[in-house]
Amino acid sequence: MLASPARAAEIRVASAAGAAHAVTVVGAPAEVRSGWAGLDAPALGRRLQVFTGDAPGPDQPTVAGAVRATETGLEFRPLFPFVSGLRYTAVYAGDPPLRLTFEAEPPGGPVPRVVSVFPSGGRLPENTLRLYLAFSQPMEPRDVERHVHLLDDAGRELELAFVEIPHGLWDAARTRLTLIVHPGRLKRGIAPGERLGAPLRAGRSYALRVDAGLRDATGRSLGLDFEHRFEAVAADRSSPRPEGVMLAAPGSPTAPLVVDLPEALDEGLLHRLLWVEAADGEAVPGRLTIDREERRWTFAPERPWAPGAYALRLHPALEDRAGNRFDRLFDRELAAAAPEPARELALRFGFEVGPCRLPSAGGRGPRAPWPGSPRA
């Protein structure tokens, strides 16, 4: 008696983001399917197994999950969803045996983007110390060094431009990556800089490139290369001048405090080392805007300004783009006189008691003196 021609069974994979992931053997003949009904869980589990990778090693565990016989076939449901970007191999121990290597579908949702680069200006001092990349959503930190490149005007990658930090220097939310230009190549008179020279040279143009393969925390990749172009200009070898900080006191209880800075300052540090204090010494909560290529710092208080004295506080460790602090140069002659000890600077402004008598200090006119004395 001739056997009826067997329908070809096949392995199918469901791995869309947000949906239940499963590997299913469909198309097996009815008599095979009815045989599954009598098998216990371990036996079913041996019929259909999923491994990570293309070729499972001899002592490699199978991916944890459960196999059950459904009306149409044999279904494996992994205990945890398949991971996008990882390869899996499903093995069906049937007659004939089947094998399928697959990758999980990339998750849906918004594609990650580079939302900003700091310093944001198109002309950077050749001794720029840090670059920041801000992303639209939490990113995957691993292998970031493979995806972020500094290129010269001929498109050649600059080697050893940044301090090598495994998986990169990320903030806690993993939306902000800090790239530190190798200080050994910026400081004059020490070996790496003498040998390799500074990575950036005045008069040349560069591109910071993030390649399309960089992924976010859920496995979505940028999809497109991102490039930020800039030109290197003469090195900045002077500290920012405190007297160049100009404060425009708010014109009304709900108006922001606008501070013009003496030069473009380090965007990351501007979030931490410049703040507003109330008379009780507590920091005033509010929202910061940093714009005009990091030359303007605008502070909108959470609640309207209450009558009283305030101080804009500036920590002397605040740096310009080349790492020069208010109180100390990044790269100075060691033979020269030691810098003065660090001290915090405070610039006072305030509102007098009573409705709408504003402001009492600052303004766009005369500069308030720096360094101001601390609040009385």
Place this chain on the structure above:
Amino acid sequence: MKKVLLLALATGLAGAAQAEKPGFKTGRPEILSMSALGFAPEGVLLVGDGKSGAVFALDLGDTTPRELKDPKPVTDVEAKLAALLGATPADVLVHDMATNPISKNVYLAVSRGRAGMSSQWLLPNDVADASVLVRIDGDARFSVVDLASVPFARAALPNPIDPGKKHAWKEGLTQRVDTIVHLSHANGVVWVSGLSNEEFAATLWRVPYPFAAGVTATTLENYHGAHGKYETDAPIRAFVQYPIAGRSEILAAYLCTPLVTFDAGALQDKKHVRGRTVAEFGSGNYPVDMIVYKNEGREKILIANSNLPLMIVDPKDIEAFKGEITSEVPGYTAGVHYEVRSSGSVQQLDNYGDAHVVALQRLMSGRLDLTPYSVRRF
């Protein structure tokens, strides 16, 4: 016929496993984070759940005795965990390990959170909640322990620390990550170290086992010789209960690494107790596990460390040490004598039968192996 028999056997086994111990019920224990693991008698696994502020006792029916003869290492544990969880090895993170004293099966609390370990001071519980319990059996087979329906009991810890309290020096974290740091069963008590909501946050809870009413909480302080001050908010990272000069003591190790003894009898509910700092084993180090082992008839204490080698402390030396460290240690170490053994980067340590201990250890290749060591080595 055979099939029917098999089914009957399977049912019988399931029935046996479901014979509940007093105080246990069968169902899914709602464990939010497997912060610390340990074992109670009869193969009952203890799981400290820092996020819930509770301890679970799970009766996994893992009671078949196994004797260890020349146990072999399990190589590349992270690769195998990754294969099991369908993830990449760089993702998987082991939060704690406990070995079943009866079956010698090894249990790991695991998450897929390793990408968050961005500084050397972060601990697994700082960056992720372990949600997967993995068993490694005598044939080095890895399996996920299915907790959908197991006999379990739960004991709530009174007053676990408020999740809103910021961590003093780990940016972006709350102190809740240290609600439960370590737990250990001894003589009908599960001791749990961690942080409570009291003014002095460092706490040792005493949970009667089998679980019953009467959980007590004692707040602790001790002198940190490396920091030069008394501290009340650093949790005990590893401890054992051990008799010293006939009195039951808790021997506790802290970050940076003081060894402190507490009179167990003085650990009364709602009391604040100052421990005696008897040694300073070196700053810049987390003690990660502490066990008692016996070699040539003598019991000793073995401490695994994040940044220092394995340390051996002889309880007789603690007994003989009459002093107390109450001022800043000028050098690096002070107090009770200890010895070291090679075995760097031991991340988890537990007893493994009487003749061995087992270490989850990072090798120079970067591989994480589960390595048994004969107690004769120590």
